[in-house]
Amino acid sequence: MADGGNNGDGAGWVTMGEVAVRAGVSPMTVSRVLKEPDRVRPATRERVERAIAELGYVPDAAAGALASRQSRLVAALVSTLAGSIFASTIAGLGAALREAGHELLLGTTEYSSASEEALLRAVLGRRPDGLVLSAGQHTPAARRLLERATRGLAVPVVEIWQLPERPVDMAVGFSNFAAGRAMTAFLADLGYRRIAFIGVLGPDDFRGKRRHAGYVEVLAEQGLGPPRTFGSGGFGGSAGAGASVEEGAAGLAAVLERWPDCDAVFCGSDPIAFGAITEAARRGIAVPGDLAVAGFGDFDYAGDAGLALTTVRIPGERIGRETARLLLERKAGRLPEPVVVDLGFELVRRRTA
C-alpha cells in the first residue's frame, strides 16, 4: 500500500537520505527525530515520522556505530547453553539490554573447534560496548587479547556466575565455595553425619571444585570425618547434562561401595543428583529414608512435581539483569569503579533431604 515508489532496485534498504528527501528536510533532521525528538519542531518531526513509516525505514546500525563509536552491542561468551545453566541468565541479560536499546551478541565455546581466542577476536571486531564472560576460562592467548581490549576500560567486562578472586573488571554472581559450605552445613544441621560428595572435579571445572572445597571445610569444622568424595574427571565447564546424570548414577554406586554407611550425598549439580536418585531407586534404597540426596542448581525438573530435590537455587535471571545494569551504568559514565556484586544463592529444602 504505502510504498515509496522510487528506488526500484528491489534488494536495497531505504536510507536516511531517502527519508529526508521525502520529508523535505536534511538527513540531519531525520537523525535528530530518531535520537533527540525534542530538538525538532513538532510539525517537522511529524512529517519525518510519516516518511519513516511510509518508507519502512530501519536505520543502519553499523553506520550509526561507525559514526558514533558506539556499537550498542554487548557480547556474552559462555561455555554452553545446554543444561539450561546459563539460559535464564542470557535471557535476563538480553531482555534488559534490549529495553535499553542494546543487542546481544552470543558466543558459546562448547563445540568450538576454534580457540577461545578466535571467538574473542571475532567478537571484539564488533567493538562491543560490553563483554560478559562466564568466568575462569581464559586461555593465555585470550587473556592477552582481553587485556588489550580492557586497557583503559575501553570495553567494560563483567564476569558472571562464579565470582572470581581477581576480577578482570566487574563481576556478578555468587560464591560456589559459600554455596558448598551452606549446603553441607545444612545437611549436618539436619542430622546427617556421613555425608558424601559426588561431583565433576576435572582440571577445568574450578567452580565444582570450589563447591567441593566448601564441603570439605565444613566437614572438618564440624568433625564429620574425612571427606567421602567421588569426583569424575568430567569435561570441565558444563558438559552435557545427559552425561552428568550418568555420572551421578555411577558416582552413587562408587560411593556406596566405598562407604556403605553414608547417610547423605551432596551432588555437585542437579543432573548428578538425578542420576544418584535413579541409582538409589534401582537398588531399593529409600530417599531420604536410607539416604538423603541434595543437588545444586534448582533445575526445572527439581521442583515438587518432579524430583522434589533439596538443592541450591542460583538467581540466574537476576544475574543477567544485574549484569546489564552494571554495563549500562558504566557506559553512562556513572559507576567508574569496578564492582563485584554477590547475589548469593538460596537453599531450597524439598523432599530428598
Next chain:
Amino acid sequence: MADGGNNGDGAGWVTMGEVAVRAGVSPMTVSRVLKEPDRVRPATRERVERAIAELGYVPDAAAGALASRQSRLVAALVSTLAGSIFASTIAGLGAALREAGHELLLGTTEYSSASEEALLRAVLGRRPDGLVLSAGQHTPAARRLLERATRGLAVPVVEIWQLPERPVDMAVGFSNFAAGRAMTAFLADLGYRRIAFIGVLGPDDFRGKRRHAGYVEVLAEQGLGPPRTFGSGGFGGSAGAGASVEEGAAGLAAVLERWPDCDAVFCGSDPIAFGAITEAARRGIAVPGDLAVAGFGDFDYAGDAGLALTTVRIPGERIGRETARLLLERKAGRLPEPVVVDLGFELVRRRTA
C-alpha cells in the same frame, strides 16, 4: 612486551591505517592480507602480519560491513532459551556460523515486554545476512516488517523446528504432526489400546496442537476410540519447563479421573511426562506395568540413567547446523530457490512404554 608505542591515548583501537604505516604499505594491502592473502607477495604479507600481531590489531567489523554491504551477522529469534528446547539448535547454529566467519545475534521473545516488532526492527537494523525464526509467531506488524526485509530476498530467512505449511522462505525442521502420529502408532503397536494425551494446547502453541492432531488421526485410523485429551491452556510457545512438570502431574490426575481405564499416556513434552510419572509414583501406579508413559523431546534427563523415558528425539543441533549451511549457501549465490529440509525425528524406546 610487543607494544606499538605510538597512539598513547589509551582507549582507542588500532586502525588499519596504523597497521599500514607500521608495515610500510598502504591500507589496501593490509586489507588484502586479511581477505585474500594469496594476492599479496609473501614477503609483504609477512611484514603486514607482523605489524598486525605487534599492534594487536582487530579489524572493525562495523566499518567492514558498511563498506562491503555484508554484516556477517545472522540473527536468530527464538521464543525461549529455557527448557533447553532450542539450546542445542542455537549452539549448533552458532558454531557452524563462526566456522564460516559469521556471528550470531540472539533475540528471545520470552520476557520481552516490547513487541516482537520492536525486536525484529532492532535486529534488522543490524542488516543481518540471514534471519532465523522459530516459526509460527508472527504478529501482523512483525509480518509486514518481515515482508519488507525479505522482498527480493534481501534477507534470507530460515524458519526452524516446526516446518511451516507456507514458509516465508526456507525452513529446516520436522513435522510435529508426523511425530505425533509416529509416537501414537508406536504405542498402538506395542499393544496399548486406551491412549490418552496430555499437552499444552493453548491458542499460541500450534506446535503442540500439531502433535495432538497426529495423535487424534492415528486413534481414528486404528479404531482406538475417541481421543482422551487433557490440554491445559498453557502460555503458548514454551513457557518455563518447571510449569510443564506441574501440568504433567495435574494432567495425569485429571486423565485418570476421567478415564480410569487408560493404559498409556502420550505427553506433549518430556517435562510433562516427568510430571505424569511423578504423579503416577505418588499414586502407586506402576510405569509401564499399569500405565505406559511417552514423552516428546528427549531432554537431558530422559536418558537411561534418569527417567528412562520413551520419547521422540529431535535432532536439535543438526537443525542448527543445517540452517547455517542453507544460509551460507544462499549467500554464496548457490541455492537460489527456497528450500524446505525435513530432518525428521527419532523414536526412542526406553523403559516407560
Next chain:
DNA sequence: TTGAAAGCGGTACCAT
C-alpha cells in the same frame, strides 16, 4: 530549529 561539511574505518574498483 535546521543544515553543510567532514569524517568514522574499512572495501570496491580502477590504475599503475
Next chain:
DNA sequence: ATGGTACCGCTTTCAA
C-alpha cells in the same frame, strides 16, 4: 603485486 580514490550510511561539529 600494490596503491589511489571514492564511497558505504550515519553522526559530530559548527555555522546559519
